Structures are given as C-alpha cells and as structure tokens.
Amino acid sequence: MGNYTKAINDLHKKLMEVIFESLGLKPDYLQKEIEQGSQITAVNYYPSCPEPSLALGLPPHTDYGLLTILLQNQEGLQIKEKTGNWHCVPAIKEGLVVQLGDHMEVLTNGRYRGVVHRAVLNSEKNRISIANIQTLSMDTKVGPASELVDDEHSVLYEEASFRDFLKFVSENDVLEGRYIDTLRKEGIH
Numbered sequence: 001m002g003n004y005t006k007a008i009n010d011l012h013k014k015l016m017e018v019i020f021e022s023l024g025l026k027p028d029y030l031q032k033e034i035e036q037g038s039q040i041t042a043v044n045y046y047p048s049c050p051e052p053s054l055a056l057g058l059p060p061h062t063d064y065g066l067l068t069i070l071l072q073n074q075e076g077l078q079i080k081e082k083t084g085n086w087h088c089v090p091a092i093k094e095g096l097v098v099q100l101g102d103h104m105e106v107l108t109n110g111r112y113r114g115v116v117h118r119a120v121l122n123s124e125k126n127r128i129s130i131a132n133i134q135t136l137s138m139d140t141k142v143g144p145a146s147e148l149v150d151d152e153h154s155v156l157y158e159e160a161s162f163r164d165f166l167k168f169v170s171e172n173d174v175l176e177g178r179y180i181d182t183l184r185k186e187g188i189h
C-alpha cells in the first residue's frame with residue numbers, strides 16, 4: 001500500500017500541474033500547499049447483494065479535496081450526468097479513475113465542477129474500491145484563484161478549509177445537501 005499511495009501522490013502532482021496549465025496558471029501553482037496537504041485513502045468493500053436495487057453502496061456525494069484517484073475491481077461506481085442520469089464507470093483492469101472534487105470547483109471559481117458520484121452493489125460479486133483523496137492541510141483556506149477572477153468573472157464561492165468541511169459533515173446528514181452548496185454565492189447552480 002505504501003508504494004501505491006506514493007505513486008498516487010506523484011500522479012496527483014503531475015495531474016495538478018497539467019490542470020493548472022489548462023487554466024492559464026503556472027504548473028507549480030499551489031505546489032507547496034499541495035505537498036504539505038493530506039492524502040486520504042478510503043478502502044471500500046461492498047459485499048454482493050441479492051437485491052441490489054433495494055440497497056445502496058454509497059449515497060450520491062462529491063468528494064472534498066482537489067482530485068480523487070480511484071481503483072475499482074468491479075463495476076459499481078456511477079457518475080451523475082448533467083441530464084440527471086447515472087452513468088456507470090467501466091472497471092478497466094489496472095485502470096484508474098480521476099474525479100474532480102469540491103476544492104477544485106472552488107479553486108477554479110466554478111470553471112471545473114466537482115463530480116457527483118455514488119456506488120451501487122452487484123448481485124453476484126464482491127467489490128473493492130480504493131479512493132485516494134488529496135486535500136490541502138487542515139486549516140488552509142481555499143478560495144477562487146485570484147487569476148481566475150476579473151470584471152467578467154466575479155468570486156462565486158466562499159473560502160473554506162478541510163476542517164470546515166469535516167465540521168459540516170459531522171453535523172449534517174450526508175443525504176441532505178453537499179458542503180459545496182453552502183459555499184456557492186447567490187445565483188450559481
């Protein structure tokens with residue numbers, strides 16, 4: 001696991017560099033903060049279920065953090081499309097899934113959106129997923145990058161830290177609203 005999480009950390013760094021470049025920011029933007037940040041590894045085990053339609057593996061949510069890099073041994077991860085339909089992410093052997101999280105949405109001032117996803121159960125096979133969520137340190141406030149704010153792009157999100165997020169999830173039901181919704185200023189959907 002140590003080698004895996006180290007490799008994922010390196011991959012995250014490289015992906016962030018190209019994402020920042022795609023936004024017209026320097027590739028080493030936030031590099032120090034990212035290096036000082038945390039990597040959370042969630043190992044999820046979903047036993048097979050004879051009636052998958054009556055159970056839900058993991059309810060719809062977005063991940064807090066910049067990117068989530070996920071490995072799955074069976075299909076089960078689904079992402080919500082703009083239409084509201086759920087799209088099944090195929091399980092590709094040794095393939096990784098990269099998802100954008102809330103931090104990324106705030107940082108890019110809404111140019112890139114966090115992906116709503118859920119996990120469903122399989123009637124025959126047990127499923128394991130390993131999700132690596134990369135966040136900045138506990139008390140680093142993340143707000144929209146000043147380079148992405150100008151006369152035509154006003155600030156759309158409040159600043160927040162990982163600690164603020166943890167406080168929210170400990171005080172609220174996971175099924176009733178996402179933390180990012182509390183950060184959006186009026187009129188953003």
Ligand SMILES: O=C(O)CCC(=O)C(=O)O
Nearest residue numbers: 042044076077119129131
């Ligand atoms: O099991 C999955 O595919 C999803 C896991 C997930 O969304 C999470 O751990 O945040």
Ligand SMILES: [Fe+2]
Nearest residue numbers: 061062063117
């Ligand atoms: Fe997730």
